[in-house]
Amino acid sequence: MCGITGWVSWNKDLTRYPAILENMTETLAPRGPDASGKWLTANCAFGHRRLSVIDPAGGAQPMVRRREDDTYVIVYNGELYNAPELRRELESSGYSFRTTCDTEVLLLSYMEWGESCVDRLNGIFAFAVWDDNRRRVFLARDRLGVKPLFYALRDGELLFGSEPKAILAHPGFPAEVDAEGLAEVFALGPARTPGHGIYRGLKELLPGHCLTFTPEGASTRAYWRLEALPHRDDEEDTAEHIRWLLRDTLERQLVSDVPVCALLSGGLDSSALSALAADYYARTGQGTIDTYSIDYVGNDKHFRASVYQPNPDRPWVDRMREHLNTRHHFVEFDTPELVDSLRSVVLARDTPGMADVDGSLLLFCREIKKNATVAISGEAADEVFGGYPWFHRKEALEANTFPWAISTEARFGLLSPELAKAIRPEEYVADRYRQAIGEVPHLDGEDPAARRMREMSYLNITRFMPTLLDRKDRMSMACGLEVRVPYCDHRLVQYVWNVPWSIKSKNGREKGILRHALRGVLPDDVIDRKKSPFPKTHNPAYAQAVKRWVLDILDDSRSPLRPLVNAGQLRKLAADDLDSFQIPFFGQLMTGPQTFAFLAQVDTWLREYKVRLVL
Structure with a gap:
C-alpha cells in the first residue's frame, strides 16, 4: 500500500516545478513511511510514498520500463491478489521480470493489454500509467473502490492523488467549498455521493472506472458494474460457493512479506475471517496468527444495549480467541485520547468524518502498526449480505430515501437558516436518492418485493459501503497500516448481489446464507450472535x-x-x-x-x- 500523486500538463514545462511535486508527494508520507520517489518530465510529474509489503528491496516507485522507443511509468497503490497468474501469463508471452512485486506485474500488464488490463485484475488498487510515446496518462480504480483516487481537471492540466491533501498542496488548487460541497457535508455526511470530492473542482474517480487524459482532453468510462443476472444455484450450492469464494479470497489476501494480523470483534464477519486465517496458518506451517480487538475505558460499566448494538464485544472476543488459540491483543482507549483523536481524524480525512467511530479506529490502527503492517478486516459483509437492521424493517423498506437517512429533520434543525436555505438539505438528499435508484439494474419480470430488496442491496453496496471503506483506508493508512477487506472481492460481491432475498435471509436472519455457509467453520453460538457494529464509547x-x-x-x-x-x-x-x-x-x-x-x-x-x- 502506498500514496500516489501526479501532475500532467500540456502547456507547462513541469521540470521547472520540482518543489511543487515534492510538496504534493510529502503530504502522503503517512501512507508510505518506508520510501519516497519522484519522476519528472516536461509534461508529466509523478510522486510516490511507499509502504513496503511485497518485495521491499525491488518494488521502488515510480517504476519505469522501456520497450523499444516507448517509455512507461507507473505509480500504484494497492495489491493484486492474482499477480502470480498474471505473471505466468506475461512470461509465456515473452516478458521477463526484474522483481517479485505486483507493481511490475501491473505495469507489464498495461504494456501488453493496454487499458483493457483492468478487466484481468483481482485486487484493490488505484494507479496511474504514463505512456510517453502516446502522450497519455491512464488512471484506474478497483471495482468496489477500496483504494481512493481523487483528481482535478483545469486548463489543460490534470492533478491526482490518493487523498485530497495531495491536490490541495498544489498552489493552483485552493481549498474552496461551495453550496453543493456543504450539502455533502451536512446533508449526507460521510455517506457522500460517489465521485464527489467536497472541495470545488475536486472529483473522486468512481469505483470500477478509469480515466484517460491526452492533449485532446479527458474521458472516463466504467469497466465494471454490478450486473443483474438470474441466480441458478439452490440454497446448498449457494452456501458452498460462498464458502469457497471466502476461503480462496482470504488465502490470496494473506500473502505478504511483512507481518499480517486479523481484526477480531467476536462478530460473525471478523470471526469467520480469523477462523479461516488461523486454519490456513496451521495448514501451511506459519504458526499462530495475531488478532486484535478494541474497547473503551468504562464501557464495562456504561454500556447500554440498543437495537443497533445489542451486546458488548468482549465476551465474544474471549470466546473466539480461546476457540482459535490466537495470539490476541486487547486494545483499550480512554476518553481524553478519544477526544484528542477527533482533530487527527480531520487531518487524515481532509474533511469531517464519523466522529468517535473514526477516532477510535485511528487509535486502534496506530496500536496495531506497532507489531504488524497488514491487517485483515471484516468490513463490508453487512452491505453485501444484508446485515443491517434496515434490511428487515418495513418503515425502512417503504421509505423513499436512503435507509440511514430516515428522520433527519432533527439534525437539519441544527443548521442555521442561512445554510439551510443555501443547501436545501431535504431536497439534496431526495435528489441524490433518486439518482441512486435510477442506476439500479433489474431483471425483467422481477416482482415488487424482489425489486425493492435489489434496490436496498445496491444502495448499501454503492452508497453506504464506500463510506466505511473510505474510513477504513484513511484511518489505517494515516498510520502506515494496510487493511485488506476480503468481503469486497468483486467475485463474491457480484455473486451474492444476485442471490434472491429468500436465500440471502435464510431462516429469517440477517446474513442468513452467510451464517449457513459458515456452519462447521465457527461455533454455533458465534454464528447465531446478533449483529453488532464497530463499538463506540458509552462513557x-x-x-x-x-x-x-x-x-x-x-x-x-x-x-x-x-x-x-x-x-x-x-x-x-x-x-x-x-x-x-x-x-x-x-x-x-x-x-x-x-x-x-x-x-x-x-x-x-x-x-x-x-x-x-x-x-
Missing part, C-alpha cells in the same frame, strides 16, 4: 468533553462554524440529556455526543484547511 465523560468543546466554539466570535449552525438549538441540546438525541445515521444511532463531536470536527476542518466558502 458520559466523552459526552461532557465534546459538549464543552462545541460550547466553546459557539462562544468564539472567530469560529467559522458559528454562521453555519443554529446556536440556540445547540445550546438547548447541550442543556438536555445528550443521549436523548438519537437519529438513525451513519449506520447506527447518531447520538448527541456524536453530533457534537461531528460539529467540532467541522470547525477544525474549516480552520485547519483555511476553507473558503463560496456560496
Whole structure:
C-alpha cells in the first residue's frame, strides 16, 4: 500500500516545478513511511510514498520500463491478489521480470493489454500509467473502490492523488467549498455521493472506472458494474460457493512479506475471517496468527444495549480467541485520547468524518502498526449480505430515501437558516436518492418485493459501503497500516448481489446464507450472535468533553462554524440529556455526543484547511 500523486500538463514545462511535486508527494508520507520517489518530465510529474509489503528491496516507485522507443511509468497503490497468474501469463508471452512485486506485474500488464488490463485484475488498487510515446496518462480504480483516487481537471492540466491533501498542496488548487460541497457535508455526511470530492473542482474517480487524459482532453468510462443476472444455484450450492469464494479470497489476501494480523470483534464477519486465517496458518506451517480487538475505558460499566448494538464485544472476543488459540491483543482507549483523536481524524480525512467511530479506529490502527503492517478486516459483509437492521424493517423498506437517512429533520434543525436555505438539505438528499435508484439494474419480470430488496442491496453496496471503506483506508493508512477487506472481492460481491432475498435471509436472519455457509467453520453460538457494529464509547465523560468543546466554539466570535449552525438549538441540546438525541445515521444511532463531536470536527476542518466558502 502506498500514496500516489501526479501532475500532467500540456502547456507547462513541469521540470521547472520540482518543489511543487515534492510538496504534493510529502503530504502522503503517512501512507508510505518506508520510501519516497519522484519522476519528472516536461509534461508529466509523478510522486510516490511507499509502504513496503511485497518485495521491499525491488518494488521502488515510480517504476519505469522501456520497450523499444516507448517509455512507461507507473505509480500504484494497492495489491493484486492474482499477480502470480498474471505473471505466468506475461512470461509465456515473452516478458521477463526484474522483481517479485505486483507493481511490475501491473505495469507489464498495461504494456501488453493496454487499458483493457483492468478487466484481468483481482485486487484493490488505484494507479496511474504514463505512456510517453502516446502522450497519455491512464488512471484506474478497483471495482468496489477500496483504494481512493481523487483528481482535478483545469486548463489543460490534470492533478491526482490518493487523498485530497495531495491536490490541495498544489498552489493552483485552493481549498474552496461551495453550496453543493456543504450539502455533502451536512446533508449526507460521510455517506457522500460517489465521485464527489467536497472541495470545488475536486472529483473522486468512481469505483470500477478509469480515466484517460491526452492533449485532446479527458474521458472516463466504467469497466465494471454490478450486473443483474438470474441466480441458478439452490440454497446448498449457494452456501458452498460462498464458502469457497471466502476461503480462496482470504488465502490470496494473506500473502505478504511483512507481518499480517486479523481484526477480531467476536462478530460473525471478523470471526469467520480469523477462523479461516488461523486454519490456513496451521495448514501451511506459519504458526499462530495475531488478532486484535478494541474497547473503551468504562464501557464495562456504561454500556447500554440498543437495537443497533445489542451486546458488548468482549465476551465474544474471549470466546473466539480461546476457540482459535490466537495470539490476541486487547486494545483499550480512554476518553481524553478519544477526544484528542477527533482533530487527527480531520487531518487524515481532509474533511469531517464519523466522529468517535473514526477516532477510535485511528487509535486502534496506530496500536496495531506497532507489531504488524497488514491487517485483515471484516468490513463490508453487512452491505453485501444484508446485515443491517434496515434490511428487515418495513418503515425502512417503504421509505423513499436512503435507509440511514430516515428522520433527519432533527439534525437539519441544527443548521442555521442561512445554510439551510443555501443547501436545501431535504431536497439534496431526495435528489441524490433518486439518482441512486435510477442506476439500479433489474431483471425483467422481477416482482415488487424482489425489486425493492435489489434496490436496498445496491444502495448499501454503492452508497453506504464506500463510506466505511473510505474510513477504513484513511484511518489505517494515516498510520502506515494496510487493511485488506476480503468481503469486497468483486467475485463474491457480484455473486451474492444476485442471490434472491429468500436465500440471502435464510431462516429469517440477517446474513442468513452467510451464517449457513459458515456452519462447521465457527461455533454455533458465534454464528447465531446478533449483529453488532464497530463499538463506540458509552462513557458520559466523552459526552461532557465534546459538549464543552462545541460550547466553546459557539462562544468564539472567530469560529467559522458559528454562521453555519443554529446556536440556540445547540445550546438547548447541550442543556438536555445528550443521549436523548438519537437519529438513525451513519449506520447506527447518531447520538448527541456524536453530533457534537461531528460539529467540532467541522470547525477544525474549516480552520485547519483555511476553507473558503463560496456560496
